[in-house]
Amino acid sequence: LAKTTQPISMDSYEGQEVNITCSHNNIATNDYITWYQQFPSQGPRFIIQGYKTKVTNEVASLFIPADRKSSTLSLPRVSLSDTAVYYCLRNAGNNRKLIWGLGTSLAVNP
Amino acid sequence: EPEVTQTPSHQVTQMGQEVILRCVPISNHLYFYWYRQILGQKVEFLVSFYNNEISEKSEIFDDQFSVERPDGSNFTLKIRSTKLEDSAMYFCASSEGYTGGSDEQYFGPGTRLTVT
Numbered sequence: 001l002a003k004t005t006q007p008i009s010m011d012s013y014e015g016q017e018v019n020i021t022c023s024h025n026n027i028a029t030n031d032y033i034t035w036y037q038q039f040p041s042q043g044p045r046f047i048i049q050g051y052k053t054k055v056t057n058e059v060a061s062l063f064i065p066a067d068r069k070s071s072t073l074s075l076p077r078v079s080l081s082d083t084a085v086y087y088c089l090r091n092a093g094n095n096r097k098l099i100w101g102l103g104t105s106l107a108v109n110p
Numbered sequence: 111e112p113e114v115t116q117t118p119s120h121q122v123t124q125m126g127q128e129v130i131l132r133c134v135p136i137s138n139h140l141y142f143y144w145y146r147q148i149l150g151q152k153v154e155f156l157v158s159f160y161n162n163e164i165s166e167k168s169e170i171f172d173d174q175f176s177v178e179r180p181d182g183s184n185f186t187l188k189i190r191s192t193k194l195e196d197s198a199m200y201f202c203a204s205s206e207g208y209t210g211g212s213d214e215q216y217f218g219p220g221t222r223l224t225v226t
Contacts, residue, residue, distance in 0.1 A: 032212035043114075043201045043217030044153065087153075096141055096205065096213055097166050100153040 004088045009105040018075040020104050022088030025069050030092035033064060033071045038085045038103070047086070048073070075106075083108045112136045114218035116202050122224045123192055131187045131221045133202030140207035142185045143215060144177065146170070146198040153201070159185065160207070192225045199223075 005023040012018045024033065032051050036044040048055055050062040050071070061074040075082060085103040115134045123129050135142050144156040157167040159177055176188045185204075189196055199222050203215040 034212055034214075038153075041199070041220070041222070043203070043220050045217065046214050049212055049214065091212055096143070096158050096215070097155045097168070098145075098153075098215065099155065102152055 003090050003099055004101055006086075006088050006101065006104045008102065009107070011107050011109065012078055013109050014079055015077050018078050018082075018106060018108075020073045020075075020086055020088075020106070021070060022073070023070050024088070024090050027068050027090055028092060031068075031090040032092070033062065033068075034089045034091070035060070035062065035073050036087045036089065038087065044087065078106075078108045080108050080110065082106065112216075114202055114204055114216050116200075116218040116221050118221060119219065120222045120224070122226065125194055125225055126191050129189050129192055129223065131189075131200050131202075131223070133185045133187070133218055134183050135185055135202065135204030136216055137183070138206065139204035139216070141165070141205045141213065141215075142177075142179070143203040143205075144187045145201045145203065145217075147201065147220075148198045156187070189223075192223075194225050197223055197225045 032049055034049040035047040037047050038044045048057055048060050048062045050064050052064045055062045063072045085105050087103040089098055117132045142159045145153050147153045155168050157171045157177055158165045174190050178186050199220040201220045202218040205213040205215045
């Protein structure tokens with residue numbers, strides 16, 4: 001079973017900010033939250049990772065509240081090329097077996 | 111930017127045949143992985159490999175499967191006698207082996223295996 005829960009799909013428009021929330025109620029103390037992006041017929045690509053509070057890189061921001069039971073991936077000003085499936089995963093630092101859910105299929109419309 | 115490469119991009123084989131899928135991980139990475147994704151389904155972990163041996167494998171990774179690091183650069187997945195249900199995208203990944211947090215895995219473009 002996937003250890004996270006996220007919406008199956010989302011729709012957005014070019015230029016909008018998209019926030020995808022992931023629920024991980026049973027997160028363990030050692031777990032990190034990692035988000036991957038996957039385009040059709042391609043391998044997943046790492047987007048961002050965090051443990052708590054806020055992390056930002058050139059692609060996205062990740063918000064993790066103090067209780068760490070959820071997290072939100074924020075994509076600023078999406079474009080058509082951001083149409084993809086976004087996966088939220090949680091795993092401990094020493095656990096390299098990534099468990100995947102179905103992800104969130106994001107469609108960005110013109 | 112360094113990347114994981116995989117060959118071939120598409121492999122068609124007949125049921126019962128052996129196939130070898132090849133991967134070149136990123137050169138300074140220590141951990142190597144195989145995942146698969148059946149069309150329209152989740153990505154599934156198959157196996158992880160470290161220090162020339164399997165470190166973890168899933169229940170999918172039965173006796174039909176094997177992995178090998180035949181030289182300093184390649185990492186292979188062999189399926190001894192393919193079945194129709196082995197048709198999937200097979201992704202190779204590698205990671206540095208970082209132990210201070212979660213070890214980011216870099217994925218290759220995948221090999222689409224079609225068993226007829």
